[in-house]
Amino acid sequence: MIDFRKNADRILKDPVVVNAVQRATLHALKKREETIERIPDFEDLRDRARLAKEKVIGDFENYLKLFKKNATENGFIVHEAGDAEEARNLILKILKAHGARTVVSSKSMTQEEIEINPFLESHGIKKYETDLGEFIVQVAGQRPSHITAPAIHLTRKEIARLFSEKLGMNYTEDPEEITNFARNFLRGKYFKADAGMSGANFLVADTGSFVIVENEGNARMSTTLPGVHIVVTGIEKLIPSIMDLPVFLKILAPSSTGQRQTVYTSIFSRAPEGREIHIVLIDNGRRRMLKDPILREALMCIRCGGCSNVCPIFQLVGGHAYGSVYSGPIGIIWTYAIFGHEVAKELPFASTLCGACREICPVRIDIPRILLELRRRVVEREGGRPGEKILINVWAGLMTEPFLNKIGFRVASKVQTVFKKGDKIKSLPSVLSSWTKFKDLEPLADKTFRELWKERKGS
Amino acid sequence: MERTERFVKELENNDCEVHVVDRKSLKENLVNYIGKGSKVFYRPSALIKSLGLRDIFELTEDFHEGIYFGLSEADYGIVYSGGLVELANTREEKLPSLLPEVHVALLREENIVEDFDDLFSRLQKPLPDITFITGPSKTADIEKILVRGAHGPRKLIVFIVANEY
Numbered sequence: 001m002i003d004f005r006k007n008a009d010r011i012l013k014d015p016v017v018v019n020a021v022q023r024a025t026l027h028a029l030k031k032r033e034e035t036i037e038r039i040p041d042f043e044d045l046r047d048r049a050r051l052a053k054e055k056v057i058g059d060f061e062n063y064l065k066l067f068k069k070n071a072t073e074n075g076f077i078v079h080e081a082g083d084a085e086e087a088r089n090l091i092l093k094i095l096k097a098h099g100a101r102t103v104v105s106s107k108s109m110t111q112e113e114i115e116i117n118p119f120l121e122s123h124g125i126k127k128y129e130t131d132l133g134e135f136i137v138q139v140a141g142q143r144p145s146h147i148t149a150p151a152i153h154l155t156r157k158e159i160a161r162l163f164s165e166k167l168g169m170n171y172t173e174d175p176e177e178i179t180n181f182a183r184n185f186l187r188g189k190y191f192k193a194d195a196g197m198s199g200a201n202f203l204v205a206d207t208g209s210f211v212i213v214e215n216e217g218n219a220r221m222s223t224t225l226p227g228v229h230i231v232v233t234g235i236e237k238l239i240p241s242i243m244d245l246p247v248f249l250k251i252l253a254p255s256s257t258g259q260r261q262t263v264y265t266s267i268f269s270r271a272p273e274g275r276e277i278h279i280v281l282i283d284n285g286r287r288r289m290l291k292d293p294i295l296r297e298a299l300m301c302i303r304c305g306g307c308s309n310v311c312p313i314f315q316l317v318g319g320h321a322y323g324s325v326y327s328g329p330i331g332i333i334w335t336y337a338i339f340g341h342e343v344a345k346e347l348p349f350a351s352t353l354c355g356a357c358r359e360i361c362p363v364r365i366d367i368p369r370i371l372l373e374l375r376r377r378v379v380e381r382e383g384g385r386p387g388e389k390i391l392i393n394v395w396a397g398l399m400t401e402p403f404l405n406k407i408g409f410r411v412a413s414k415v416q417t418v419f420k421k422g423d424k425i426k427s428l429p430s431v432l433s434s435w436t437k438f439k440d441l442e443p444l445a446d447k448t449f450r451e452l453w454k455e456r457k458g459s
Numbered sequence: 460m461e462r463t464e465r466f467v468k469e470l471e472n473n474d475c476e477v478h479v480v481d482r483k484s485l486k487e488n489l490v491n492y493i494g495k496g497s498k499v500f501y502r503p504s505a506l507i508k509s510l511g512l513r514d515i516f517e518l519t520e521d522f523h524e525g526i527y528f529g530l531s532e533a534d535y536g537i538v539y540s541g542g543l544v545e546l547a548n549t550r551e552e553k554l555p556s557l558l559p560e561v562h563v564a565l566l567r568e569e570n571i572v573e574d575f576d577d578l579f580s581r582l583q584k585p586l587p588d589i590t591f592i593t594g595p596s597k598t599a600d601i602e603k604i605l606v607r608g609a610h611g612p613r614k615l616i617v618f619i620v621a622n623e624y
């Protein structure tokens with residue numbers, strides 16, 4: 001089981017990490033706001049993106065079939081993997097067929113989900129992460145702590161030491177020089193690698209294309225230079241049409257890093273002659289989500305990281321506390337859906353249900369509603385005691401009455417006071433007992449998140 | 460043209476250096492910028508071929524480390540994103556805008572379009588590979604400090620070739 005409280009306790013003892021995470025998340029939010037100011041139809045774009053995703057979810061198998069047909073006509077070799085193990089074996093088989101010993105790879109959450117790196121390593125294949133943040137984290141033997149800033153928990157001093165010890169860099173703490181060292185190091189790998197791997201941000205059904213967005217150019221390198229390219233992607237990345245793509249490109253970067261657009265967007269629609277491009281489509285629990293009336297909405301996620309940036313819990317503890325490749329509010333849901341109840345049963349309580357995630361989500365996923373449902377399921381399966389059930393019901397009551405949302409947290413904070421005094425609190429599945437430790441946890445205070453957010457921006 | 464002005468502004472917002480030149484002075488501008496005798500890794504296009512650059516630069520379609528300049532003609536410019544669009548049918552065509560230290564891009568003014576939709580509605584199936592480029596390669600992965608030239612070009616220079624009337 002992922003022990004969120006223990007992880008969080010550990011992280012909270014490290015002021016450097018806490019500080020870095022807070023700075024990174026608030027910085028992205030500020031940039032987002034500035035960028036959106038210049039996109040007058042942003043709300044409309046969100047609706048259109050949501051609609052396009054609803055179309056896919058509503059008729060999933062047909063869109064997937066259409067994508068596979070078109071992708072195959074484009075010359076791509078399409079594979080499907082039911083679970084992580086099948087995916088790993090498929091990828092290994094392709095790599096072996098090309099005699100691959102080294103692989104360069106751009107960022108892909110799905111690759112991390114199926115834990116491909118240790119598997120390939122155990123078969124004698126070295127895979128280099130080429131996104132700078134991912135590369136740093138890989139050299140450090142760690143896990144990314146933020147979706148768009150994977151190495152945010154490390155200081156330049158730590159990175160300098162790491163690179164000089166493990167890669168023989170001449171010690172420097174200058175970010176530009178460190179970046180340059182990594183650039184040169186990885187340049188050597190791109191040209192020598194036997195295969196390139198990547199994820200995909202979007203799969204376009206009506207053209208059979210896949211789309212990758214990035215800032216560094218490492219994805220362009222990894223997908224272009226080696227002789228064979230393997231795309232590893234979840235089946236939920238589908239969008240209906242290339243004409244929908246502009247809408248998604250217009251909401252993704254602003255919601256993510258706060259840029260108007262990322263530096264590079266690559267749309268692949270053909271396999272040049274003599275070159276193999278494989279697309280490995282991964283289910284690994286996604287069809288199960290699709291059949292679940294509550295969880296299916298989470299499949300619309302475009303992984304912008306916005307909900308993490310705005311989440312008061314994430315801002316405090318960062319991605320590592322979630323103990324999973326998927327962190328932040330939506331990450332809780334994905335972790336529960338993909339890795340299961342036993343692994344993730346504590347996570348649904350690592351939220352204040354303040355609703356900020358729902359407000360920021362570019363595809364308007366009702367994250368609090370899903371978290372609440374997961375809490376209900378956890379309590380049901382764990383055989384919650386009466387006190388817990390009452391509490392869950394209180395939360396449920398608050399959250400399903402939209403008009404109460406604004407004042408909800410003041411009410412909630414009162415509820416908290418009541419329960420804090422009673423002895424029932426001890427048996428609660430971390431829902432409040434952990435929060436009482438986080439003294440500065442805001443949304444359960446007397447103000448709503450919005451009010452606090454306004455104040456914070458003002459200061 | 461008003462659209463061009465807006466496009467230039469967006470490009471500059473995206474950290475590009477932009478020059479609007481007329482067709483006659485394009486060659487001279489390139490020579491001044493790149494420098495006579497320089498090695499240039501390029502993607503051929505009708506416009507580039509018509510300039511007669513062979514006697515000025517050492518043009519090559521084969522990259523090797525140490526080539527400083529990449530030269531290509533972008534197929535479109537998009538005002539909305541302040542970016543360039545490169546269409547490619549082979550992977551070699553994608554490399555001059557990616558591998559060198561500095562990417563020099565040419566763009567004919569008539570190929571500036573307002574928005575993504577204008578581009579997609581012009582393209583026909585089967586689609587070529589499409590790359591949107593909005594600025595030099597970037598990272599902020601170390602303490603959120605912006606560094607240019609993470610993996611690709613450290614600089615993007617755009618020469619917009621003005622329409623002739």
Ligand code: SF4
Nearest residue numbers: 301302304305307361
């Ligand atoms: S749930 Fe919404 S806000 Fe969160 S990462 Fe996904 S798309 Fe972004």
